[in-house]
Amino acid sequence: MSEALIQRLKESRANIWEQGKALLDKAEAEGRDLNAEEAASWQKINGDIDAVDQRVKGLEDVLKRDAEMVETFARLENTPAARGIPRDEKNEQVRAFLKGESGRSLTVAADTTFRDLVKGTATAGGNTVPTSFYGQLVEHMIDMSAILSAGPTVLETSGGETIEVPITTAHGSAAIVAEGGPITENDPTFGKRSLGAYKYGDLIQIARELVDDTGVDLLGYVARQAGWAVGNAFGAHLVTGTGSSQPAGIVTNATLGVTGGTTVSGAFTADNLIDLYHSVIAPYRRSPSCAWLMRDATLASLRKLKDTTNQYLWQPGLTLGAPDTLLGKPVYTDPNVAAVALSAKSVLFGDISRYFVRLAGGVRFERSDDYAFGNDLVSFRCLVRGDGLLVDQTGAVKYFQGGAS
Numbered sequence: 001m002s003e004a005l006i007q008r009l010k011e012s013r014a015n016i017w018e019q020g021k022a023l024l025d026k027a028e029a030e031g032r033d034l035n036a037e038e039a040a041s042w043q044k045i046n047g048d049i050d051a052v053d054q055r056v057k058g059l060e061d062v063l064k065r066d067a068e069m070v071e072t073f074a075r076l077e078n079t080p081a082a083r084g085i086p087r088d089e090k091n092e093q094v095r096a097f098l099k100g101e102s103g104r105s106l107t108v109a110a111d112t113t114f115r116d117l118v119k120g121t122a123t124a125g126g127n128t129v130p131t132s133f134y135g136q137l138v139e140h141m142i143d144m145s146a147i148l149s150a151g152p153t154v155l156e157t158s159g160g161e162t163i164e165v166p167i168t169t170a171h172g173s174a175a176i177v178a179e180g181g182p183i184t185e186n187d188p189t190f191g192k193r194s195l196g197a198y199k200y201g202d203l204i205q206i207a208r209e210l211v212d213d214t215g216v217d218l219l220g221y222v223a224r225q226a227g228w229a230v231g232n233a234f235g236a237h238l239v240t241g242t243g244s245s246q247p248a249g250i251v252t253n254a255t256l257g258v259t260g261g262t263t264v265s266g267a268f269t270a271d272n273l274i275d276l277y278h279s280v281i282a283p284y285r286r287s288p289s290c291a292w293l294m295r296d297a298t299l300a301s302l303r304k305l306k307d308t309t310n311q312y313l314w315q316p317g318l319t320l321g322a323p324d325t326l327l328g329k330p331v332y333t334d335p336n337v338a339a340v341a342l343s344a345k346s347v348l349f350g351d352i353s354r355y356f357v358r359l360a361g362g363v364r365f366e367r368s369d370d371y372a373f374g375n376d377l378v379s380f381r382c383l384v385r386g387d388g389l390l391v392d393q394t395g396a397v398k399y400f401q402g403g404a405s
Contacts, residue, residue, distance in 0.1 A: 014316050019045060023041055140228050141235075150330070160197035162197075193389055211378050229382075234247075255399070266346065273327070280351070288353075299333055329349070345400070346402060364383040365381065367381075
């Protein structure tokens with residue numbers, strides 16, 4: 001039922017967008033800006049689209065929770081055959097730890113491939129629900145981070161030792177060689193950078209009654225709270241981290257593609273975005289992970305823009321799981337990308353798979369019954385280590401920068 005409703009909402013959203021296009025097209029055909037009444041209607045249309053988006057996301061969350069509930073009941077009933085879901089020994093170890101039955105610390109090793117958790121990965125498990133504790137936690141991290149959702153290359157390592165990775169800063173080129181002539185050396189230029197393991201921590205406090213209640217999905221609750229918290233902090237650094245005592249964000253490492261005009265407060269035009277698209281060479285544009293990244297308010301402003309054939313650059317996703325697109329490429333929004341402003345790097349485009357994310361050593365949990373003893377709370381400290389770096393800095397990912405004045 002929910003899937004059918006989501007599809008209907010997607011179709012309704014497309015119809016709302018058609019109304020918005022008709023409004024803009026009418027004003028354009030008459031050679032004028034929107035009047036006050038039309039401007040108010042346009043704002044309402046944008047609000048309606050955003051409201052549908054929120055409802056769709058809520059229903060998708062319901063579908064996920066329903067699948068998780070099936071798995072939870074199977075565990076509670078202790079009847080694996082009843083749902084065709086085997087009991088997970090690792091989950092039992094985590095559950096025993098959370099309930100205080102097996103020590104004060106626990107390291108949960110990676111047991112799910114990151115690729116299998118990314119939504120929208122058609123060839124992988126984008127439609128599956130992770131049943132392991134590690135899988136649930138990482139899935140919630142992905143939910144909170146546009147970069148993790150957009151298809152970076154993720155390295156999951158058992159330890160946190162520094163990894164040296166080559167960085168491409170210039171490509172080599174070939175040339176015609178005369179018969180018997182020498183071949184000129186023209187090698188690509190490489191640098192070397194380190195992927196470390198910065199530590200991200202979250203403190204979760206839970207009422208003892210919930211910890212002791214066998215009917216509560218304690219694993220799911222802790223995975224969700226820890227995943228959201230770590231995903232927020234780690235995800236912010238994956239976008240704009242400085243690279244000094246924190247990951248180097250994708251915006252930080254990206255290359256300038258297009259600079260906006262002056263006297264427009266850093267705003268972009270349709271031509272600016274088309275130029276940014278074509279500033280990234282075709283091999284990168286053909287990547288399945290080629291995408292746009294910007295904040296929500298920026299996306300709202302570009303819905304009005306058209307290309308030279310009078311087609312709108314932005315198009316809504318029409319089916320379950322299909323993303324909205326800009327010039328045919330998926331659009332991801334993240335609040336950590338700069339707003340449109342003078343000299344601001346407000347729009348990013350390119351092959352996100354050239355950005356490497358490292359997750360090191362699984363997830364470490366520590367439990368304390370004493371930290372919040374006076375409030376009868378059980379405290380859990382969650383530690384995740386990771387880093388990020390754009391390994392191809394020849395122009396695989398580029399940004400639009402607003403004019404300086």
